[in-house]
Each structure stands twice: as structure tokens, then as C-alpha cells.
Amino acid sequence: MNLNTITEIKQPRSAGEIRHWRDGYAWLAGGTWLFSEPQIHTDTLIDLETLGWQAIAAGQDGIELAATCKIAELYAFQPSTEWSAGSLIGECCRAFLSSFKIWNEATIGGNIVMSLPAGPMISLTVALEGIYTLLPRDGPPREVRAADFVTGNHTNILQPGELLRSIHLPAAALAKSFAFRRSELTHLGRSSVLLIGTRRKPDGGLALMITAATVKPVQLAFDGTPSSEQLRNAIDTAIPDSLYLADVHGSPAHRRHLTYYYAEQIRQELEA
Ligand SMILES: Cc1cc2nc3c(=O)[nH]c(=O)nc-3n(C[C@H](O)[C@H](O)[C@H](O)COP(=O)(O)OP(=O)(O)OC[C@H]3O[C@@H](n4cnc5c(N)ncnc54)[C@H](O)[C@@H]3O)c2cc1C
Structure with missing residues (x-):
């Protein structure tokens, strides 16, 4: 318009x-x-x-994404096959309510700064332990964990005029194995629940990241594989009812149910 x-x-x-x-x-x-x-x-x-920022740079220590990198550019990028979690990039790029225009013009940074519960670039970068570099207008650059950036539905920690410059995805996180689950009410629709589990090698610690179901990302970490009951208790402790999102894509009860359901599937998949 x-x-x-x-x-x-x-x-x-x-x-x-x-x-x-x-x-x-x-x-x-x-x-x-x-x-x-x-x-x-x-x-x-x-x-x-x-500003002409280079969209993507990959090296030994991981992947550096400019905030201005477009979703279509990220989708076309082929990460090293040594990084088992590299295919999460494609999964998250597809997790969009995305017309031709959005697919080709939307940027990673714009998606993160929008800080919508169904922001797939938030899901991707939180699950892969991303670090954001922020450029304040009146001070030196600062770094924040992706997990600490979004504070609520369409709110984040950016100060007025502060710019999201880049996102670093560390090689250690890219080397993890992962399991991905997502629910949408319509084909190519907005995510109502999006869960990503990752498992560290070689000690097997399991991390579970919950987005879209909740107004902001929720991360759970376990030393090994939790039992079904431990997993469910951890979800209940981390997510009070008020943290589940209510909108036309699902009620809090629907989202809570799918969170339990997918979390258990991820637990079993990563245990195997
Ligand atoms: C039909 C439709 C469907 C959509 N579906 C989804 C969806 O499924 N999931 C979803 O998350 N979003 C969705 N959106 C919202 C939006 O299009 C996306 O979040 C998109 O990724 C925004 O990126 P952009 O580059 O176009 O941002 P812009 O529209 O250019 O900017 C968005 C906001 O971020 C600020 N901003 C942008 N880049 C930076 C930066 N680097 N640093 C600081 N501030 C910055 C801008 O000032 C603005 O406030 C949808 C929108 C439409 C119209």
C-alpha cells in the first residue's frame, strides 16, 4: 500500500x-x-x-548472516554437509505465511525485529544458539543471545533507533542433531506451534525450543534425555497459561496440547 x-x-x-x-x-x-x-x-x-552488507559468510566458526539477508537468499544457501542442523535453515524458511513478495523481499532482520510469535527466523536463530549484534545510535555495538531478544508479542529489547546488524550461528550448534515439528491451520499458513529439539554431541544434552505457541521463545535444557514426565513437568514450569498465545490460529489450550504432543515426539526422535 x-x-x-x-x-x-x-x-x-x-x-x-x-x-x-x-x-x-x-x-x-x-x-x-x-x-x-x-x-x-x-x-x-x-x-x-x-548499506551493502554481505548477506551470508560461512567459516570454521559458523555462519554470519547480515540482518539484510533476504529469506530467499538464505533458502538458496547450501550449508556445509558437516553441519547436521544446517537443514533447519530450509525448514524455517518454509515456515512462513509467505506470498511471492514476502518470500523474495522479507529479510532475516525484519522478521526478527517484528518479534511476532510466528517469526521463523526467531525460531531458527534461538534453536541454533544465535548471537545478535546490535548497533545503538549512541554507543558501541553490543551482542545479545537470540533467546534474550524477544520480550513478548511484537516487543523486543531494541532501544529507539538501535539497528540489528547481524546474526552469528556458531559451528557447535550447527553440528547438533535436530528434530523439527510445526503446526499450521492452512497449507503454507502462519505457524501456530513450532518446536525444535537439538542434541549435543557427544554428551547428549537435549535442548527444546518452543515458539509460535507462546508469545515469546521458551528454551528448555536437559543434561541427558528426560523422561516423558520430566519433560511435561519442565514445560509446565516454564510456560504458565498466560504465556500461551491466543489468536485466530489457535487457543492457548490447543497450543498447550500440541506443545506436549510435539515435545514428546521430539524427545523420542532424538533419543533414538
Ligand atoms: C500477508 C503477510 C503475511 C505475513 N506472515 C508472517 C509470518 O508468517 N511470520 C512472521 O513472522 N511475519 C509475517 N509477516 C510480517 C512480515 O512481513 C515479516 O515478519 C517479514 O519478515 C518482515 O521483514 P521485512 O524485511 O519485510 O521487514 P520490514 O517490513 O522492512 O520491517 C519490519 C520492522 O522491522 C524494522 N526493522 C527491519 N530491519 C531492521 C533492522 N535490521 N534493525 C532494526 N529494525 C529493523 C522496521 O523498521 C519495521 O519496524 C507477514 C506479513 C504479511 C503482510
């Missing part, structure tokens, strides 16, 4: 060019959300594309 409140589009060559932040400014990534509804409080868009 046309955004008729916009009076200026800035195209900086470096993030440092935008020193002073004010109400009315917004970073523009793929624009798939920004242009999907009126932005009555925004008068200036600051285009991130002109």
Missing part, C-alpha cells in the same frame, strides 16, 4: 550516518510489513539496502 505519511527516504552508505534518531524515523528492510499497513507515526524511511 502507499504510505502517504512518508515525506523522506534516506539512503545511507553506513549506519553511522544516522547519528540522531527521532520519532517518525523507521529503518526500512524488505518493507513487507511496513508497506502492509498505515504507518501514521512514520514520516521518514531509512533504507538498509544501500
